Amino acid sequence: MTSALQKLHNIPATALFGMFVIACYIFVALFAPVIAPYGESEIVAYEFEPWSRDFWLGTDSLGRDMATRMIYGARNTIGIAFVTTLLTFLLGCVAAFLSATLQGWVDQIISRAVDVIISIPTLIFALLLLTIFGTSVYSLIIVIAIIYSTFVFRIARAVAVGIVVMDYVEAAQIRGEGLWWIMSREILPNAAPPLVAEFGLRFCFVFLTISGLSFLGLGIQPPAADWGSMVRENASLITFGDLTPLIPASAIGLLTIAVNFIVDWMLHKASGLKE
């Protein structure tokens, strides 16, 4: 117990702040139906009600409660971003470790395919694919995961190539271990620190991309609440001096900063710097 407190004490304030913010977000996302005063897409009043006791953040363009939508938005936006990032890493790491371990033509084919995807601007490519495959949540997750897995692939492959030449990997190979053992037991644990840091950063990018796509109308579809489309739907309020549309925007911003604080700290630890 004391050692756990000790460890907590050694974590810099910025990282603690990041952890606190993320814990709050997760809490809100998990208990959204309990916390939220109204239903997710329930129309409860006239459009664009001002802030009041009944409607903490007013109502949106259809008369739905903004605070409720913020709470449910956390669930949708963060949940989808998290699943997408996990899938991104699964795809990227498996492809990268395959490339690094097998080398030769497997490496060539995967690497060149990745080059092709990377060479197309991310947002335009995502828009293109979503237009073709439709804008369901699943196609959103898969399209973003594939596009971003190419960036993960680049990093994971570079790390893995350095690990594959180690004697312990050679020892496992000539012991007769299978590909999956070598990738999951010999390479992955040793590649983990930079990949964990990358996970945090990538999560932010995925999150921003989903919000961006929602703003453009190709992301999470109404009536599901999400912060990106909430900015778009209520953007016109800005012209009347109402700051409400900035609230979902700053929720996105705050999460991004929090994640980056933690990532910075992890990178610092992984790089072995003392001060």
Place this chain on the structure above:
Amino acid sequence: MSKDTPLVEIRNLVIEGKSDNQWQPIVKGLDLTLNRGEVLGLIGESGAGKSTLGLAAMGFVRDGCRFAEGTVHFDGTELTNSDWETRRGLRSTRIAYVAQSAAASFNPAFQLIEQHVEFPVLRQTHTAEEAREDAIALYEKLRLPDPGNIGFRYPHQVSGGQLQRAMTAMAMACRPDLIIFDEPTTALDVTTQIEVLSAIRNIVEEFGTAAIYITHDLAVVAQMASKLMILRHGEIVEEAPTGQILTSPKEDYTRSLWAVRSFATEHKKEPSPEAQPVLSLQSVTATYPGMAWPVLKDVSIDFHAGRTVAIVGESGSGKSTLARTITGLLPPDSGTVLLEGKELPGQYKNRSKDQLRQAQMIYQIADTALNPKQKIRDIIGRPMQFYRGLKGRELTEEVRALLSAIELDPDTYIDRLPSELSGGQKQRIGIARALAAKPKFIICDEVTSALDQLVAEGILKLLDKLQREFELSYMFITHDISTVRAIADEVVVMKTGQIVEQGSRDQIFSPPHEAYTDLLLSSVPEMDPTWLTRLLEERASKELSEL
């Protein structure tokens, strides 16, 4: 300064290093006096503080270390609390440093001579033109081939021994009063080591330069230094003139260092001619993909149960390639590898689990051979689980038994990570991992060359014990002749991928030898301060008579 004051005078020096947020002493109150033109040898195991002390003589401590107490005077100037400018002014003009790995210390992007002239010009002792002429003169003195042009090559275009000599030349560029040599020949082959040693000795004598020679190899330092200092745990064990300390060491620790080279295994019976070898190479030729000529040419060796075959040769002789061919990482172009009379597939991927189990390997550097994220339990347990299907309690019991067999306490070590072990202990885990498969044949690839002598001796004894217990057949790859002398039943001398000579230990070590074996054997430093002088004279007279 007057001639009577010592060049370097270190008094009660304490250097501390920071670990786990605490300052720990690395050097604990040392005194050292070095006169002009004198060569002092610093000997000790790794971690004894010899490099730290060597650097301290330049008024330098590594990052994360600090001078805690004591003084370092260089020619009357106090260095521990002098300002940065003073120390910078001394370095390279009056004090120079030759590092262990010249290859890592030269900038690969510049020609040797450009790096050589940089300091004389910067310190304005020479113009660029003079410095270049001087460099060529120094290259000639150090007997580098084609001294007029070799300086215009890049570091990767010359050999390791030449690079080490070029670095010594560079250290000489400003004619310093003191040169610190930090293990300058440790990474070199014995035959190259001779050239570097004699070159260093000549030039130090000629210019009357004082030197601190840091090494863990007694025989080498005996050739170079007039005075020896033996360090252990940051303290002086013994200090005396070379001749005296070699013939009559006072301390037990010093004596134990001397005794290491006396270890030798018992002679074993010759195998009967009809006995089937465990593993047999039959005229194996192998080529790396994309290379025009083979790295192994027509190699045939038999490995018998309970016996050790030592493979000796310089770097690039194909020793390690031989291991790669046997383990199936580099399939042979022609010839066969037989395991108990049956042909092994060339690629390890085509071998059966049992074939893979029979031939195991122990690596040179245990740090990279053990997965840093796996516990000892998993490292040793995995081959048992993989080849023999052990699990649960049975597996744990076996792992514990094996840890006891390699003389490590199971309770203490079973749940540690490799990073929580010392170098020698890591190597023991490497041995245990090979044993866990219950093999018949083990390749030991330079297993002791990264270890201190005392630790290495422990490993050799352990390997010998295990061999007798399990009737193991060892292929022992090494470039260290004294190890071969200690443990080999049979010796194979290799050069450029071919076998030069092979036979029993007695045959190889008693004359007449093949010319190359002779060169290799005579190049091994002996514990006799006059050895290098004698050897060079012998070789010179031989050359004369051949002309």
